[in-house]
Amino acid sequence: GQNIDQPTEMTATEGAIVQINCTYQTSGFNGLFWYQQHAGEAPTFLSYNVLDGLEEKGRFSSFLSRSKGYSYLLLKELQMKDSASYLCAGEERGGATNKLIFGTGTLLAVQP
Amino acid sequence: KAGVTQTPRYLIKTRGQQVTLSCSPISGHRSVSWYQQTPGQGLQFLFEYFSETQRNKGNFPGRFSGRQFSNSRSEMNVSTLELGDSALYLCASSLATLGTEAFFGQGTRLTVV
Numbered sequence: 001g002q003n004i005d006q007p008t009e010m011t012a013t014e015g016a017i018v019q020i021n022c023t024y025q026t027s028g029f030n031g032l033f034w035y036q037q038h039a040g041e042a043p044t045f046l047s048y049n050v051l052d053g054l055e056e057k058g059r060f061s062s063f064l065s066r067s068k069g070y071s072y073l074l075l076k077e078l079q080m081k082d083s084a085s086y087l088c089a090g091e092e093r094g095g096a097t098n099k100l101i102f103g104t105g106t107l108l109a110v111q112p
Numbered sequence: 113k114a115g116v117t118q119t120p121r122y123l124i125k126t127r128g129q130q131v132t133l134s135c136s137p138i139s140g141h142r143s144v145s146w147y148q149q150t151p152g153q154g155l156q157f158l159f160e161y162f163s164e165t166q167r168n169k170g171n172f173p174g175r176f177s178g179r180q181f182s183n184s185r186s187e188m189n190v191s192t193l194e195l196g197d198s199a200l201y202l203c204a205s206s207l208a209t210l211g212t213e214a215f216f217g218q219g220t221r222l223t224v225v
Contacts (some may be wrong), residue, residue, distance in 0.1 A: 009211070011134060031211055032210075035155075041218075042216035042217060042218055042219055043155070043204075043216050044216070045204075045213045045214045045215070046224075048211050048212070048213075049216065050211065051221070079219055087154075087155060089157075091210055091211065097166075097167060097168040097169045098168045098210060099157050099168055099169060099170045100157035100170070101157070102154055102155045102157070104154045105154060105155075
């Protein structure tokens with residue numbers, strides 16, 4: 001099976017850069033997702049990494065190291081609206097079907 | 113274009129009953145996946161349907177089932193409801209499979225009493 005770990009809470013300052021880490025242990029890792037979820041709202045897809053390396057999408061970047069079982073989400077030029085929960089999810093291969101295993105989420109608070 | 117639509121938004125059921133939730137994906141999207149979110153367990157993957165076939169599945173008991181119609185609309189059914197099934201049920205649609213950008217609906221809040 002797969003285990004996903006990420007910090008429970010983080011605090012950062014408006015305009016700064018923050019890195020949210022996610023580690024995973026898996027018996028059949030296929031890829032890794034990041035989602036953003038504001039309180040009371042549905043999650044929003046941010047990224048999906050399959051290959052090692054950094055993928056940049058505007059102010060958000062996601063990194064994956066398959067050999068280290070490690071990913072991070074990098075948020076630049078933080079804005080107050082970035083205050084949200086960030087969910088890391090691993091895609092695990094399992095015979096004929098795959099499944100997603102979610103971490104508990106990292107609650108990011110952006111302060112002025 | 114219209115987003116992902118889930119109905120109903122809120123539902124109250126009694127323990128032992130069964131419930132059916134509906135999800136209409138974005139036009140042109142063929143994949144619909146379902147998730148359960150609770151304060152205690154967080155977000156959990158239920159299953160994914162693509163072209164009317166269940167393609168991927170999480171670790172939920174057989175009481176949780178689903179189907180997808182030829183127009184890509186999907187339904188999720190939970191039989192013999194338990195108190196622990198109280199949760200926000202989310203569906204997401206995407207063009208292809210799990211690894212592509214998914215768009216979530218606003219969810220159905222199910223309360224089992």
